[in-house]
Amino acid sequence: MDKERITAETTTERKTWLGMDGMQLREAGGTFTAKEIAQQPRLWKSTWALVNENKSALQAFLGTIFASEDMEVILTGAGTSAYIGSILRDPFQKGSHKHTWAVPTTDLVSHPHHYFQSDRSLLLVSFARSGNSPESVAAINLANALCKKAFHLIITCNTEGDLARMGDRPDCFVFHLPAETNDRGLAMTSSFTCMLLAGLLITRIDRIHRYEETVSRLADYGNRIISQYTQPLKDMASLDFNRAVFLGSGPLQSAAQESQLKLQELTDGKVICKHDSFLGLRHGPKVVIDPKTLIFFLYSNDDYVHLYEADLVKSILATEKGIGQIGISESPDNDLQATLGIYFSGYGEKIEEDFLSVCSVLPAQILAFFKSVNLGLKPDAPSANDTITRVVQGVTIYPYRADHIHAFNRL
Known part of the structure; x- marks a missing residue:
């Protein structure tokens, strides 16, 4: 033995x-x-299998809700989980034909009267790794108290969390992701991409069988990034930069936002990061780029969008190009030059643009891991003074009364 x-x-x-x-x-x-980080491609396939397994139950739950004419949808979460909602707003609106908002729980809790309406029904879609964040629970309670009728779709990685325990209620559906997605490290990696993928698949639940091949392709993309670009990303992490800018358009803008958070979290704020759209950068934010700035380009696979991206990249490379650039795209583009070009595929076919957001965050995760190590930090717990923790601490949830709404409406 x-x-x-x-x-x-x-x-x-x-x-x-x-x-x-x-x-x-x-x-x-x-x-x-x-x-x-390394397990994600395998878990994406597991996520597709779980959504497919729950197809009938999800269709029954959502079909009843979306039959209501006055139904609205709010996609919510805190921090990284909120970025999932931002990526999914358009797919959810197209799939449900309902007005859809993406609003962080941190906004819902402080300004509930801006979002919860007593004359409207609501589907609140909550994304949560642990399901124990105070704002996540408070947002659900506020929706129940203030809306005409509230329903809840909870997508979580923790079967023991506070949100997961709500699954026995008739107005609530809890979708549990594989246990391995409940990241034990500080930074959300598997949890982010698998919750995002689950959301993308649920918006297409009526034709989920068509997306098995898409997810298989995504897994191939992820494995290619890990096997072929880990060492080049490790080399880029050794550069002497203290700023980073992440650019993306449409759904990839929120993927850029998640990417910048990963680098900032795992370096304990020693690398200050910013995100923007390719078009938005010119309107002032471009000034942050200096000789010690690393620039990430998260490229769309939409030819029209890429016209604007190419213009901005050429402008940057002709002026202040920072310490280096990393270009991330589905297919190689010989017209665009970067210090490191990362591409997922040589296939002629393309996957749908919003699915690119799942794998486009991997390069930042990998680079952030090695930058954390280079700085003498511990990637599993990089916050030396516990400035940030795996589950947010120190949040007090205050009672919200109906007269708060009346006072606001009288202003």
């Missing part, structure tokens, strides 16, 4: 994640984060 255990432990030590073995990861304090 001891011999078998030693053999198993030795095999585990020899296995690598992001090019580092078990001992190296323990020494760097990055065991969970590295494994959680």
